[in-house]
Amino acid sequence: MLQLSTPAALLDLTRLRRNIETMQSRMTVLGVKLRPHVKTSKCLEVVLRQIAAGASGITVSTLKEAEQFFAAGISDILYAVGMAAVKLPQVRALRDQGCDLKIIVDSVEAAQAIVDFGREHRHIFEVWLELDTDGHRAGLKPDGDELIAVGRTLHEGGMVLGGVMTHAGASYELNTPEALAAMAEQERSRCVLAAERLRAATLPCPNVSVGSTPTALSAKHLEGVTEVRAGVYVFHDLVMTNIGVASMDDVALSVLTTVIGHQKEKGWALVDAGWMAMSRDRGTQKQTHDYGYGQVCDLNCVPVDGYIVEGANQEHGIIARVGGIDGDIAKRFPVGTQLRILPNHACATAAQFPEYVALDSAKDVVTWPRFGGW
């Protein structure tokens, strides 16, 4: 490990494998397909492991992800961000190459833009309807009139109406099993309601897609649902431990860093993992346990209780003890010490790195590239 330059994004392959298996077997038991959201890893090596474990297709957050994973042989792709007409030529190019790329909308205007483009270019897009089941972001109301209007616009406009999808992002604000199970049921029942209303209006709705990591890991049943989407479970992070759907032993992503100095009277150890490495994500700030910019662990990824990355500049992290100055910080973490930091939000921290350093239990080290951009 000491040969690695820092900062580096480490992946614990034992934990990664366990996270993938836990989610996949849960979905199998619940009788639904799993369509993992690859925005977390943006890494072919990770996604191939999810597919090998039983995943069925992928979810992407950018068309670049669609392009990269399609080039690697994955065809069944849902682009889960509301479609902007300016990107339709890119979607069409992928579909013309044989990519089964599905897009989403949540308004008549956006649906009409797809219909117009499709007619002009003689292309039939497959479009799913985005639903708002928790008030946290985008989507049509499951019980509203616009749902049927958008479905009709697409269907009568000659597009394939592929189904409905929703993401209960509000689950990130919860932290009890009961509240999470209730949110999962809300996500499920409202999504199924929308599907039933479309069908009652003689519109097709073959796919009913729900998901977020917290609700996927908390749902009691998924009647009427055909597939679940989840992303961050593959790595997990401190936000997930605060929500209560993971423990620190599940967090597969950590940032390797080196101690470069101290401010002894302040109890600070300075490390070379700043916000450029950890990201500026402060997802645990409003949760029960605020980890600053991350939880300090030793080289075996065992948490050093009470020590967090309290502050961050671009290439400097400040490690300190929570709740009181450690006057012996320079002895505890001498210059040159290497540490591993668990991130608040794995999607954000991973995005800061061009590659992962994957470690298996035999301590073999391999590099897995990841990509960024759009």
Next chain:
Amino acid sequence: MLQLSTPAALLDLTRLRRNIETMQSRMTVLGVKLRPHVKTSKCLEVVLRQIAAGASGITVSTLKEAEQFFAAGISDILYAVGMAAVKLPQVRALRDQGCDLKIIVDSVEAAQAIVDFGREHRHIFEVWLELDTDGHRAGLKPDGDELIAVGRTLHEGGMVLGGVMTHAGASYELNTPEALAAMAEQERSRCVLAAERLRAATLPCPNVSVGSTPTALSAKHLEGVTEVRAGVYVFHDLVMTNIGVASMDDVALSVLTTVIGHQKEKGWALVDAGWMAMSRDRGTQKQTHDYGYGQVCDLNCVPVDGYIVEGANQEHGIIARVGGIDGDIAKRFPVGTQLRILPNHACATAAQFPEYVALDSAKDVVTWPRFGGW
């Protein structure tokens, strides 16, 4: 502009040129060299313009920056993050190729590690001493005993003692010309004091290097200083407008985004610039004016007063009016509208993109690559 896929990082070349000229001419008047910090842009096209305008060498925050810019012909480089011994082979390799790369330390332990490595590998490193002139991060006390001890360790250990350097990052917490000028004077006087103490102890100290964008733009004089380092001035951002050293018309970096939907009753317009594009940096949160994740502007980069990116998910931004729901948001910003968002922190937002789209006044569009990683 409508041909561009979104999100995209736009650079206004007129503003960029003006920012470069303003800082360079100020430094010329103050009689010091300017060593720009290239961590903001990580882009050769930008840095070549800074050098053409008169900059003397560069400052880097990672060894990758040193490698990339040295490969492009820039040799005089200061690596302004405390040296970790694990990186010395990389520094030595660059110096062996002819790169005049200087490193920094702020402790006897780190200095001794450099001396030990240098002796073992028969290499003489040039080392500068990092000073703490404002209590915000790393560095030796200018009036402390350790300053002399570290200098002596290096000098007697056979290394080149190149000078002292400091960065008054605490200037980011100020917002009046008087307080900023006082901080600039504190940064200058304490750095000069350290240089004088080293010289009085018969240790060499040819370079006296200070800098941050706010202090560089606020210093009344720089007696005893040989060079200034500053980074974000090249793009400027909303943090700098809140500090008072830039206006919105100076901000050269913006994120082009497309409206993808609405939640009309909440007054939200959803755009395809989320935190993956803007970064999670909330630098204006504690300042006088909190811009959320950024200030909304029209396609000519004219601010739309009162509209900010209020919230952000990975690939979704939520635009809303500050202080009251805009019931007509869907008419104001219809689906498909393209907008430009000024960032809180240019270094963080730029880091989310693999390239800039540079726009000159003739509306010509060229792509300038930037790099990330370590």
